[in-house]
Amino acid sequence: MKAIVVTDQAAGTAGVKLVERPEPQAAINDVVVQIHASGFTGDELSWPSTWTDRVGRDRTPSIPGHELAGMVTALGYGTTGLSVGQRVFGLTDWYRDGTLAEYVAVEARNLAPLPGDVDFTEGAALVMPGLTAWQGLFEHGRLQAGQSVLVHGAAGVVGSMATQLAREAGAYVIGTGRAAGRQTALEFGAQEFVDLDNDSLEDVGGVDLVFDVLGGDIAKRSAGLIRAGGTLVTITGPTGARPTDGLTVDFVVVPDRTQLSEIVRRLRDGRVRTNIGKVATLDDAVAAFNPTERVKGKTIIRVRP
């Protein structure tokens, strides 16, 4: 099969290559999925899981990309809950070969059924932002209707989904970002927007939850805005930011079938939409991951036409 591989951590996205690889086999509780659309986050190339297995052994050349939408083609020993020919979408294990390929072997529990009226490109684009936003807002952030949430990077891939899900849950959403992101953030449902280059973050006053995708000094300053009992949720790695009377949760997204089904239901109802910036073929993926101009929104690789 065709697959994108990486071998050289220092090279970043310039080191991705399109090669031929053997098709994967389904292990216990796995399915093999014929991939129709795949998503990739550039930061994966800095994560240890792209380069080693769980005990630290080199696993290069490895196939990056962990978001998929496709069709089940084989079941492993003992696998239940999915069937051959079923449309699925989901998030694969960080430590295994990923989804920038024609086929992937993945644990069935990482996947959810993809309804027949949802395009594979849309399905793949929902996975990472949908699960990350859901887990940050509702699991870790315990967001309730009527509460206020400050969503950093609200025009970005994860931030735009967090904005929509928070609004839909009845929260008051203040988005942030650069000036150029204002209109996009408002269109995704933010009720206010703070331009982090020109407005004062401190003027926001108190919020119940901060959903942080930026880290650094912005995360630290945001901690001071959190009301007693509130939470700072961050997805950029530990920031050292702590609210005086509240929680900080730094987390990495995990697969969840139930949450994927909730999120895709909202897509079908028109309650959320994806934030896709570019769609490229697998043959063009190397160029798509090394764009000459900044692409805003998610890049999706359409593996099968």
Ligand SMILES: NC(=O)c1ccc[n+]([C@@H]2O[C@H](COP(=O)([O-])OP(=O)(O)OC[C@H]3O[C@@H](n4cnc5c(N)ncnc54)[C@H](OP(=O)(O)O)[C@@H]3O)[C@@H](O)[C@H]2O)c1
């Ligand atoms: N922990 C996890 O499970 C997890 C899951 C998914 C993603 N992530 C991480 O989350 C981060 C965000 O991912 P994403 O896909 O949402 O990225 P993205 O689409 O680039 O979104 C980031 C947004 O923030 C804006 N922004 C960036 N730096 C800014 C600054 N200094 N001031 C104001 N606005 C700024 C960007 O504007 P411009 O486009 O104008 O730069 C963009 O609108 C990445 O680091 C990613 O690796 C973590």
